[in-house]
Amino acid sequence: MNIDIITVNKNSGYQFKKTKENILSILETESRVSWLIIDSKSSDISSIILSSISPSNNIRIVKAVDSGIYNAMNKAIEITKSDYALFINSGDTINIDAFRLALLKLKIIRTSLICGYRLENNNLLNNLINYLQNLLGLSMPSSHNSIIYEVKALKRHKFKERYLCAADYEQYLALKKSNHRFVYSKRFKITNINANGFIAKNKIKSYIEYIDINYLYQYHIVSQYWQYRLFILKLLKRFNSKIIAQ
Template sequence: MGLKFSVVTVVYNAEAAISKTMESVLAQTYKPYEYIIIDGKSTDNSLQIISQFKSKFEEKGIELKIISEKDTGIYNAMNKGIKYAAGDFISFLNAGDWYEKDALQNINALYQKESFDLTYGGLHYINPNGTITNKMSKDDSKGIVTSRHWNHPSMFLKTELYKKYGFNEKFRAYADFDLYLKMRKKGVKICVSDNIITNFVADGVSTNTNMKKVLGRAKEKYRAYRGNGYSALYWFESYGWEVFKAIYFSIRS
């Protein structure tokens, strides 16, 4: 029995990018059960563009749910997506990002070989200057747990777990990593995919190189570690990685 995937895209004023994201969902070799758009009351043409896709999703037999209302931030919008999801697994695909054509097929095939509660795969990381870096996922079950080996844009988590725990909206940049750490501590079964799943465009909060923002993200990441029972030594991973990213994006911009 194949998996039912709920794919969720959070949108706010993404008229230049949303079509590519939606086309990649339509192009999947293994179609999702449903596609959920959470729009934060966009003031551009995002909603009009999204609405033009309704017939295409109907033809493919994919339920398209469109919710447009104000939110208090990206994780608030993501939690709304979780609320509306009815599939077996949820994946978040940001507006502007896109799936590889066989993304869902590969995740389903992996599950048929070895069932899991959570999985994540590799990314094509689209740098600000347009170059592409492959960011492959790794199994952190032995050794240091780090966001360097994990990719939220390619993560699939059981819907029942997303609904039970959701995202902590007190975080601005690392609620997704906080949830991942929580799942590890809960002992859910994790299986890592060797495939490239998502094409991720590096922009937004996580790539801001302003030092105040960099240190704020590092502090938040460290809070996620400590809140989930990890050692104070993870201070070095938290701050070191954020500073490294800031240097990296300064070079790649």
């Protein structure tokens, strides 16, 4: 059993450097792990950082223009020949002990997807909200960058590129509908996520897509939950803008 860590990068600057150092340290000790980098022809400092990485048997670098993060991730899915894949965005880091534990679990049970959960820069409120959402079944069991996917499942159910923020959620529901087995454990704190990433900066768009996707899959009650969250978020943004104006 082998696994590709997949990182898509576009002008992520020193965020990419943090991820690079973390993954290279994992490659030193994990012979089953490879790193696949999809770079959208970056023009910032991350292009210099990328040039410092020497391609090898367990590191592949692909430079190609993409139409968005999910387009780049789909390109990686087409390229990878590993059994499993873990998507790690620029700025994210892997918790090595939890990662090893997840790999051991995979070796024993051979499931389609194994889900850990993520820590968002030690933000206790975000982590509590995420935990409650998972408990109530109101969202994914974890974000895509804390899920180890079976590559065969990914190749059958790629990310829908019409979604800018929530294609991973649509994919999760598609996999669930196709009876793929998920194993979820809060023991697997696989990823420390960069809380300032693209989706974090586009919460309103993300919630709108969640509403659309839930209606598509006939989850009307869940859609109402995301409509409520969207309403609260818009109120908070309006209130915050008034404070700044004063």
